[in-house]
Amino acid sequence: MEQNTKAYEQVRTLTDLLNQYRHEYYNLSAPSVSDQEYDRLFDALAALEKETGIVMSNSPTQTVGYPSVSELPKTTHAIPLLSMDKVKSEEEMLSFVGDKLVLIMLKLDGLTLKLTYENGSLQEAAIRGDGYGGDIVTHNARAIKGIPLQIPHKERLVVTGEAFIRPSDFAALKETARDRNGKPYKNARNLASGSIRLLDSAECAKRRLEFRAFHVLEGFDEYPLKSDRLTILKPLGFLLCSYLKTTAPLSLKWIKVGIEQMQKLAEEQDLPIDGIVFTFNDVAYSKSCGQTNHHYKDGMAFKFEDDTYESQLQYIEWNTSRSGEIAPVAIFDTVEIDGCEVSRASLHNLSFIEKLELMPGNRIKVSKRNMIIPHVEENLDRGGFDMEKLIPHTCPCCGELTHIHETESVVEGQKRITKALHCDNPRCETRRLRQFVHFAGEKAMDIEGLSESRLEKFIGCGFLHSYMDIYRLDVHRDQIVRMEGFGEKSWQNLWDAIQRSRDTTFERYLIAMDIPMIGNNASKTLARQFHSSLDEFEEAVVSGYDFTQLPDFGETLHQNIRDWFQSEDNWFVWYELRELVRIAPPSADGPIPEVGNNPFVGKTVVVTGKVEPYNRGEINAKIEALGAHAGSSVSSKTDYLVCGENAGSKLDKARQLGIPVLSPADFFLMAAGA
Numbered sequence: 110m111e112q113n114t115k116a117y118e119q120v121r122t123l124t125d126l127l128n129q130y131r132h133e134y135y136n137l138s139a140p141s142v143s144d145q146e147y148d149r150l151f152d153a154l155a156a157l158e159k160e161t162g163i164v165m166s167n168s169p170t171q172t173v174g175y176p177s178v179s180e181l182p183k184t185t186h187a188i189p190l191l192s193m194d195k196v197k198s199e200e201e202m203l204s205f206v207g208d209k210l211v212l213i214m215l216k217l218d219g220l221t222l223k224l225t226y227e228n229g230s231l232q233e234a235a236i237r238g239d240g241y242g243g244d245i246v247t248h249n250a251r252a253i254k255g256i257p258l259q260i261p262h263k264e265r266l267v268v269t270g271e272a273f274i275r276p277s278d279f280a281a282l283k284e285t286a287r288d289r290n291g292k293p294y295k296n297a298r299n300l301a302s303g304s305i306r307l308l309d310s311a312e313c314a315k316r317r318l319e320f321r322a323f324h325v326l327e328g329f330d331e332y333p334l335k336s337d338r339l340t341i342l343k344p345l346g347f348l349l350c351s352y353l354k355t356t357a358p359l360s361l362k363w364i365k366v367g368i369e370q371m372q373k374l375a376e377e378q379d380l381p382i383d384g385i386v387f388t389f390n391d392v393a394y395s396k397s398c399g400q401t402n403h404h405y406k407d408g409m410a411f412k413f414e415d416d417t418y419e420s421q422l423q424y425i426e427w428n429t430s431r432s433g434e435i436a437p438v439a440i441f442d443t444v445e446i447d448g449c450e451v452s453r454a455s456l457h458n459l460s461f462i463e464k465l466e467l468m469p470g471n472r473i474k475v476s477k478r479n480m481i482i483p484h485v486e487e488n489l490d491r492g493g494f495d496m497e498k499l500i501p502h503t504c505p506c507c508g509e510l511t512h513i514h515e516t517e518s519v520v521e522g523q524k525r526i527t528k529a530l531h532c533d534n535p536r537c538e539t540r541r542l543r544q545f546v547h548f549a550g551e552k553a554m555d556i557e558g559l560s561e562s563r564l565e566k567f568i569g570c571g572f573l574h575s576y577m578d579i580y581r582l583d584v585h586r587d588q589i590v591r592m593e594g595f596g597e598k599s600w601q602n603l604w605d606a607i608q609r610s611r612d613t614t615f616e617r618y619l620i621a622m623d624i625p626m627i628g629n630n631a632s633k634t635l636a637r638q639f640h641s642s643l644d645e646f647e648e649a650v651v652s653g654y655d656f657t658q659l660p661d662f663g664e665t666l667h668q669n670i671r672d673w674f675q676s677e678d679n680w681f682v683w684y685e686l687r688e689l690v691r692i693a694p695p696s697a698d699g700p701i702p703e704v705g706n707n708p709f710v711g712k713t714v715v716v717t718g719k720v721e722p723y724n725r726g727e728i729n730a731k732i733e734a735l736g737a738h739a740g741s742s743v744s745s746k747t748d749y750l751v752c753g754e755n756a757g758s759k760l761d762k763a764r765q766l767g768i769p770v771l772s773p774a775d776f777f778l779m780a781a782g783a
């Protein structure tokens with residue numbers, strides 16, 4: 110009995126929650142959770158209903174959409190407009206399709222509209238609503254592209270299709286359009302659904318809605334195939350939802366190909382989709398399939414696999430970096446993603462954590478972005494966030510008080526403040542150790558054998574206070590030789606390596622100075638501009654040179670250089686160290702641009718991921734050899750992104766900015782002038 114009450118409670122709670130989400134989604138066009146999260150809860154409820162046998166009458170598994178609460182007049186749907194069942198794998202789709210002939214259609218991500226024509230003119234445009242009735246929006250029909258008001262066909266005709274907003278239009282509209290809570294719309298579907306209900310059709314026209322027909326609900330009974338009924342709509346003035354028509358039974362391979370092709374088409378044609386629909390082409394057979402309260406059984410939606418995994422946040426690890434920023438890392442229950450065990454993910458900064466309202470114990474959704482970097486996508490237990498309780502108030506390393514730093518940046522024309530936790534103590538041991546590790550590292554002074562553990566020991570013994578002390582380590586020779594793990598020979602090797610590092614390059618010297626964001630590429634650009642001369646570079650800094658004129662240098666990089674040289678300590682190191690090193694003259698035999706017939710001349714090309722068989726340095730050298738500039742980060746100045754295996758966040762950025770993305774194969778073909 111008690112068991113039953115509990116099950117009943119569970120079913121009811123989940124039903125109520127999903128109904129609240131449906132109201133937000135269908136009526137307010139302002140959902141508070143993602144579609145994936147909604148689908149996950151929906152599946153959980155369906156499973157629970159099956160297991161317990163308890164189904165509420167208002168369950169989302171039994172009803173469609175949500176009853177409308179708008180002021181618009183309502184209509185009823187004589188033939189119910191139901192939802193669609195969904196699968197997430199091609200195998201499941203194959204078992205649904207069997208040996209039947211189907212239409213493979215875009216699943217446009219907008220909302221269903223039903224258009225009724227009598228005597229050749231549009232009588233009514235209505236929204237699906239709860240499947241049995243919905244809002245009448247005929248007043249907005251002329252504001253929607255693709256809806257003919259008059260058609261050369263006198264008999265009654267009822268057409269269903271999707272009203273939607275294109276991704277590119279959404280990108281432009283989201284800047285100004287606001288939902289009823291005054292917030293920007295989260296996606297194109299919500300904007301479409303909010304816009305179509307507007308009372309003022311002039312306002313609606315500004316929202317660039319478009320209609321594409323996917324089904325003839327009444328009329329053209331003489332045609333036995335859905336595809337024929339659709340084709341006949343074209344000369345009547347309708348735009349059609351794109352589809353492929355199969356002529357033979359599908360194999361698993363062709364199901365995959367079909368899905369891929371349709372996905373590609375949607376991308377190329379700038380159409381918003383949230384899946385691909387497979388529907389039996391034969392109308393009589395479709396009717397014989399029957400229906401549930403929720404969907405007709407003649408069609409099935411393939412929804413793109415949601416590759417996030419649920420886990421639970423155990424705690425946040427805080428790591429002091431050499432810049433003093435204390436970087437948060439999520440430690441969560443291990444999940445297996447693509448055969449790898451994952452239990453930690455960077456949380457980037459305090460703003461990221463704040464946005465997710467993350468607290469230890471919360472259930473979270475984790476993904477591997479671009480298949481490689483673990484990422485916390487979603488917090489399933491929001492509501493208990495408390496920044497004060499969450500962050501360490503003292504540096505985990507030196508114990509000094511921590512501070513929250515706020516930096517301002519401009520993203521897509523909007524000011525954004527990012528909060529990060531910092532240890533401001535310049536003597537913080539971890540910060541110092543990380544700085545020394547960077548200084549001795551391969552890309553900087555490249556001192557072989559000066560490992561992190563050795564540096565830790567030397568700092569601990571008080572041998573190293575500044576970088577210059579490395580070049581005076583022989584003062585402590587006797588002590589070092591007697592240290593555990595050392596001897597005459599290993600000391601000598603280390604000392605030789607230290608001496609060798611004094612012959613260095615402009616680029617290495619600059620990287621060693623650790624000016625934020627000055628790495629391989631930026632230092633190369635500076636070397637080229639200032640002829641590998643520290644004097645020339647220094648002169649530029651002093652005389653207020655504008656670094657943003659250099660390729661791939663933005664305002665931040667410019668400011669970083671300026672800020673770095675503001676510090677007296679930094680100037681001191683800059684001068685002192687110069688006395689100890691010899692900078693190689695600029696190499697005259699740099700790569701000779703194979704300029705000629707390739708489209709990259711004078712362009713900025715950025716690489717992300719691995720481009721076999723080259724490492725990053727080699728592929729950048731290739732780019733430079735083409736007469737192009739090898740950029741390190743994607744910005745509006747980037748002309749191409751070459752995307753190798755295991756691409757990183759640069760790919761997202763490039764897509765956001767609409768920068769052409771090339772596969773390594775494309776890149777080499779174009780470079781060859783093909």
Ligand SMILES: NC(=O)c1ccc[n+]([C@@H]2O[C@H](COP(=O)([O-])OP(=O)(O)OC[C@H]3O[C@@H](n4cnc5c(N)ncnc54)[C@H](O)[C@@H]3O)[C@@H](O)[C@H]2O)c1
Binds near residue numbers: 134145192216237350
């Ligand atoms: N985030 C939230 O809070 C929230 C709440 C409710 C629903 N949702 C989302 O909405 C989904 C349920 O919505 P639904 O019931 O409208 O189902 P659906 O969107 O999953 O599928 C049915 C709809 O697909 C559309 N469609 C597009 N192209 C089509 C084509 N070629 N043929 C047939 N239909 C086509 C039609 O409008 C049809 O009504 C959920 O799975 C979830 O993703 C989200």
Ligand SMILES: [Zn+2]
Binds near residue numbers: 429506533534538540
């Ligand atoms: Zn510290």
